[in-house]
Amino acid sequence: xxxxxxxxxxxxxxxxxxxxxxxxxxxxxxxxxxxxxxxxxxxxxxxxxxxxxxxxxxxxxxxxxxxxxxxxxxxxxxxxxxxxxxxxxxxxxxxxxxxxxxxxxxxxxxxxxxxxxxxxxxxxxxxxxxxxxxxxxxxxxxxxxxxxxxxxxxxxxxxxxxxxxxxxxxxxxxxxxxxxxxxxxxxxxxxxxxxxxxxxxxxxxxxxxxxxxxxxxxxxxxxxxxxxxxxxxxxxxxxxxxxxxxxxxxxxxxxxxxxxxxxxx
Amino acid sequence: xxxxxxxxxxxxxxxxxxxxxxxxxxxxxxxxxxxxxxxxxxxxxxxxxxxxxxxxxxxxxxxxxxxxxxxxxxxxxxxxxxxxxxxxxxxxxxxxxxxxxxxxxxxxxxxxxxxxxxxxxxxxxxxxxxxxxxxxxxxxxxxxxxxxxxxxxxxxxxxxxxxxxxxxxxxxxxxxxxxxxxxxxxxxxxxxxxxxxxxxxxxxxxxxxxxxxxxxxxxxxxxxxxxxxxxxxxxxxxxxxxxxxxxxxxxxxxxxxxxxxx
Numbered sequence: 001x002x003x004x005x006x007x008x009x010x011x012x013x014x015x016x017x018x019x020x021x022x023x024x025x026x027x028x029x030x031x032x033x034x035x036x037x038x039x040x041x042x043x044x045x046x047x048x049x050x051x052x053x054x055x056x057x058x059x060x061x062x063x064x065x066x067x068x069x070x071x072x073x074x075x076x077x078x079x080x081x082x083x084x085x086x087x088x089x090x091x092x093x094x095x096x097x098x099x100x101x102x103x104x105x106x107x108x109x110x111x112x113x114x115x116x117x118x119x120x121x122x123x124x125x126x127x128x129x130x131x132x133x134x135x136x137x138x139x140x141x142x143x144x145x146x147x148x149x150x151x152x153x154x155x156x157x158x159x160x161x162x163x164x165x166x167x168x169x170x171x172x173x174x175x176x177x178x179x180x181x182x183x184x185x186x187x188x189x190x191x192x193x194x195x196x197x198x199x200x201x202x203x204x205x206x207x208x209x210x211x212x213x214x215x216x217x218x219x220x221x222x223x224x225x226x227x228x229x230x231x232x233x234x235x236x237x238x239x240x241x242x243x244x245x246x247x248x249x250x251x252x253x254x255x256x257x258x259x260x261x262x263x264x265x
Numbered sequence: 266x267x268x269x270x271x272x273x274x275x276x277x278x279x280x281x282x283x284x285x286x287x288x289x290x291x292x293x294x295x296x297x298x299x300x301x302x303x304x305x306x307x308x309x310x311x312x313x314x315x316x317x318x319x320x321x322x323x324x325x326x327x328x329x330x331x332x333x334x335x336x337x338x339x340x341x342x343x344x345x346x347x348x349x350x351x352x353x354x355x356x357x358x359x360x361x362x363x364x365x366x367x368x369x370x371x372x373x374x375x376x377x378x379x380x381x382x383x384x385x386x387x388x389x390x391x392x393x394x395x396x397x398x399x400x401x402x403x404x405x406x407x408x409x410x411x412x413x414x415x416x417x418x419x420x421x422x423x424x425x426x427x428x429x430x431x432x433x434x435x436x437x438x439x440x441x442x443x444x445x446x447x448x449x450x451x452x453x454x455x456x457x458x459x460x461x462x463x464x465x466x467x468x469x470x471x472x473x474x475x476x477x478x479x480x481x482x483x484x485x486x487x488x489x490x491x492x493x494x495x496x497x498x499x500x501x502x503x504x505x506x507x508x509x510x511x512x513x514x515x516x517x518x519x520x521x522x523x524x525x526x527x
Contacts, residue, residue: 119484221382
């Protein structure tokens with residue numbers, strides 16, 4: 001009876017972890033029940049081999065070295081996009097002329113996968129850290145800017161008029177009404193921006209690079225070290241999930257009243 | 266007077282157009298008179314326009330586009346075929362949801378493009394590798410949007426079908442699928458963007474043809490005008506596809522159009 005109740009209460013957790021464990025066990029056991037043809041075996045690896053490779057790379061400092069490089073590109077690019085995207089989004093939401101002036105570029109740039117600018121950025125800024133920072137920036141700035149701007153646009157008119165009637169300046173209006181009201185949108189924008197920024201780091205380091213986790217993946221793939229590829233992919237997965245959950249936590253704390261929308265990454 | 270009202274009505278269009286025209290003129294003039302262009306590092310609109318004309322008349326561009334769209338269409342179609350049913354079942358069967366949700370959410374949140382080198386090496390530099398990449402990236406918006414659509418289905422409608430003795434099949438076909446369609450279209454819009462990323466990165470990484478390859482090759486050989494042509498064409502395709510989806514979305518579900526966060 002007690003077991004039944006426990007099961008019912010934790011059903012979603014049990015099924016969720018159970019499924020992942022099942023997949024891992026199945027994956028691990030593939031060599032036991034199926035002999036892969038020679039060509040395929042080269043590309044195949046198992047979770048245990050990936051774990052061993054992870055331990056090895058962690059011990060010889062390889063991961064630390066690459067992680068450090070990727071983290072700098074991520075933080076610098078992401079920071080830059082916050083510094084540019086937030087103020088510009090706020091201004092665009094408040095000024096119709098600015099909105100109309102910039103709208104064509106922002107619509108076009110937002111629809112285009114920004115990764116397409118990578119060869120141009122490499123050409124202009126070289127294969128060092130700057131082309132990575134800028135591709136991260138290009139990816140992350142638009143979701144932030146657009147969400148901030150939508151948030152400002154959706155501010156309650158009545159509140160704006162009340163504050164205005166009491167003689168608030170534009171600056172006070174921004175501080176008292178506009179900014180607090182756009183916080184949930186900004187956070188949603190941050191969540192999207194994190195995904196785009198990580199994408200930028202990964203792809204930016206694939207090409208013309210000699211350091212970083214993206215480089216580690218790409219060079220391991222060319223050398224058929226499939227387990228190392230999965231170590232890199234696993235690290236990126238873990239980072240994305242952790243960052244996304246952190247922002248979600250923030251979101252549910254600051255904006256619990258906002259209606260749930262479909263997942264968008 | 267009529268001119269004034271016309272301007273007031275189409276303010277957004279005219280200011281936008283003016284801004285683009287001004288930007289292009291400034292770019293052209295500054296690079297012609299102030300800083301003379303070093304054609305290896307920078308280019309100007311007139312050179313891009315000339316390259317554009319040349320490319321559109323030639324066969325290579327169209328061939329590249331055909332190759333890329335072939336991979337895109339295969340990958341995208343499989344994403345639709347797999348994603349929608351998985352999302353439907355996940356939304357309808359509680360235990361399937363419990364089992365799949367953590368796993369798929371983790372995959373959706375993570376940059377699966379990191380698998381691109383592996384995919385290209387395993388599946389080859391041809392259509393198959395890129396199509397697999399497009400599938401991998403664009404299947405998740407379909408799964409999760411279909412899932413969200415099923416979750417938001419009006420339970421009254423479900424009870425009506427049940428009361429009149431409808432079967433599981435009727436539930437799916439008459440209630441759940443139709444009320445999910447706006448969500449699926451919204452998912453398709455997201456999936457297009459992700460799928461394009463798959464194509465581009467796949468072709469940057471290793472390819473011998475395709476629009477992404479054309480762009481990266483033009484970059485490697487310092488042919489900037491051609492590179493810009495490729496980027497502009499890709500932007501145009503992305504904008505057109507996204508706008509079509511947005512229009513469809515508004516047609517299919519006018520009440521949802523406003524509360525969208527891009």
